[in-house]
Amino acid sequence: MKIAVLSGKGGTGKTMVSVNLSAVAGRGTYIDCDVEEPNGHLFFRPQWDKPWTVSTKVPVVDQEMCTGCKNCVEFCNFNALALAGNKLVIFEDICHSCGGCVLVCPHRALSEKDRAIGTVNSGNSGDIAIYSGELTPGQPSGVPIIQKLIQLSCSSPSPVVIDCPPGSACTVMESIADADYCLLVAEPTVFGAHNLELVHQLVTLFDKPHGAVLNKCTAGANPSEDYCRAQDIPVLVSIPFDPALGKLTSDGLIAANEDSNWQTIFASLLETVQREAAK
Amino acid sequence: MKIAIPVNKNNLDAGISHAFGRAPFFLFYDTETGEEEYVSNRSVGAPGGAGVSAAQQLADSGIEVVLSPRCGQNAAQVLMAANIAVYVAEEESIQQSIDSFTRGELKPLVPGQPGVNKFRRP
Ligand code: SF4
Numbered sequence: 001m002k003i004a005v006l007s008g009k010g011g012t013g014k015t016m017v018s019v020n021l022s023a024v025a026g027r028g029t030y031i032d033c034d035v036e037e038p039n040g041h042l043f044f045r046p047q048w049d050k051p052w053t054v055s056t057k058v059p060v061v062d063q064e065m066c067t068g069c070k071n072c073v074e075f076c077n078f079n080a081l082a083l084a085g086n087k088l089v090i091f092e093d094i095c096h097s098c099g100g101c102v103l104v105c106p107h108r109a110l111s112e113k114d115r116a117i118g119t120v121n122s123g124n125s126g127d128i129a130i131y132s133g134e135l136t137p138g139q140p141s142g143v144p145i146i147q148k149l150i151q152l153s154c155s156s157p158s159p160v161v162i163d164c165p166p167g168s169a170c171t172v173m174e175s176i177a178d179a180d181y182c183l184l185v186a187e188p189t190v191f192g193a194h195n196l197e198l199v200h201q202l203v204t205l206f207d208k209p210h211g212a213v214l215n216k217c218t219a220g221a222n223p224s225e226d227y228c229r230a231q232d233i234p235v236l237v238s239i240p241f242d243p244a245l246g247k248l249t250s251d252g253l254i255a256a257n258e259d260s261n262w263q264t265i266f267a268s269l270l271e272t273v274q275r276e277a278a279k
Numbered sequence: 280m281k282i283a284i285p286v287n288k289n290n291l292d293a294g295i296s297h298a299f300g301r302a303p304f305f306l307f308y309d310t311e312t313g314e315e316e317y318v319s320n321r322s323v324g325a326p327g328g329a330g331v332s333a334a335q336q337l338a339d340s341g342i343e344v345v346l347s348p349r350c351g352q353n354a355a356q357v358l359m360a361a362n363i364a365v366y367v368a369e370e371e372s373i374q375q376s377i378d379s380f381t382r383g384e385l386k387p388l389v390p391g392q393p394g395v396n397k398f399r400r401p
Pocket residue numbers: 058059075076077078079080081094095096097098099100101102
């Protein structure tokens with residue numbers, strides 16, 4: 001059972017919801033796919049094992065073999081190659097590792113080498129297995145790190161909670177590709193509703209069963225709730241705006257472990273998700 | 280000598296563009312003949328690496344000097360490899376910059392010094 005937790009932008013409470021779900025499960029796996037800013041581990045404080053290095057391939061040129069035909073330069077969609085002063089210049093930090101240049105070089109002047117782009121850490125917090133990916137700043141794409149995380153999760157105990165990167169880019173698609181259920185976390189504002197729409201479109205595209213968690217709810221208007229109603233998205237829980245929850249979370253504490261009220265709320269959310277996913 | 284300037288529009292009044300890789304046009308100016316030519320920057324809509332590919336375009340066009348208010352590190356690396364000198368154009372006006380350059384008043388743009396920007400990718 002894999003539950004992906006998404007939100008259209010950062011700061012909606014996506015990580016808060018993810019860590020609480022894992023905590024009430026009391027077992028299973030928590031995976032932090034927010035590789036640009038992994039912070040789930042701050043709640044679980046696991047003992048890390050030895051990290052894996054994640055690498056991608058980037059081209060290297062043998063200048064002796066290169067005739068300067070520019071086939072590779074014209075091929076590269078990301079402009080990571082230039083031919084200047086009769087020499088091929090390779091910009092590894094904008095290369096997306098598609099491997100195409102190596103294939104189109106008619107003179108076999110290009111080959112591939114590994115380039116480290118980040119790490120995957122693993123550890124345990126009680127009975128919960130923790131995996132956390134981290135992209136080295138400046139690297140073009142976190143996708144290979146997420147692929148490694150998802151690959152690890154396949155043999156990891158259930159329930160697996162996948163804390164996705166914010167937004168709806170390809171890193172998010174990679175994170176939810178394998179999920180059995182998607183939880184969309186949204187705030188009760190016009191922007192919140194707009195961000196919810198973006199992730200909703202994504203899970204619809206992937207044809208994933210999904211439901212919403214409305215966070216920071218007040219007595220006032222809730223455009224995200226209106227959107228859910230209009231789109232027939234089940235609202236699994238509305239979490240009230242509560243400074244105490246904010247305080248626990250910003251102190252790096254898991255609310256469900258500290259307060260029986262939150263324990264009840266998240267346990268019932270987990271139950272609902274498991275029931276909905278089984279439908 | 281053939282110089283190139285990133286410009287906002289395809290006429291002399293347009294003003295210099297502050298975005299080298301994403302300038303809509305380049306003015307190619309021949310200091311010997313006084314000939315002007317406005318060339319579209321084919322990298323203006325590139326999803327990434329606009330600086331690199333704009334620099335490639337200038338290298339392919341036989342440009343020897345670039346006058347630009349700024350230039351990213353990757354673009355600067357291509358220009359240098361292509362033996363293209365880059366000078367910092369501080370004037371807003373194209374004509375003034377060309378005049379300052381021909382009088383030898385413009386400073387060369389040195390990588391790692393102000394004027395060269397390493398842009399973070401979004
Ligand atoms: S591997 Fe792909 S992205 Fe990288 S330089 Fe070659 S063609 Fe460009």
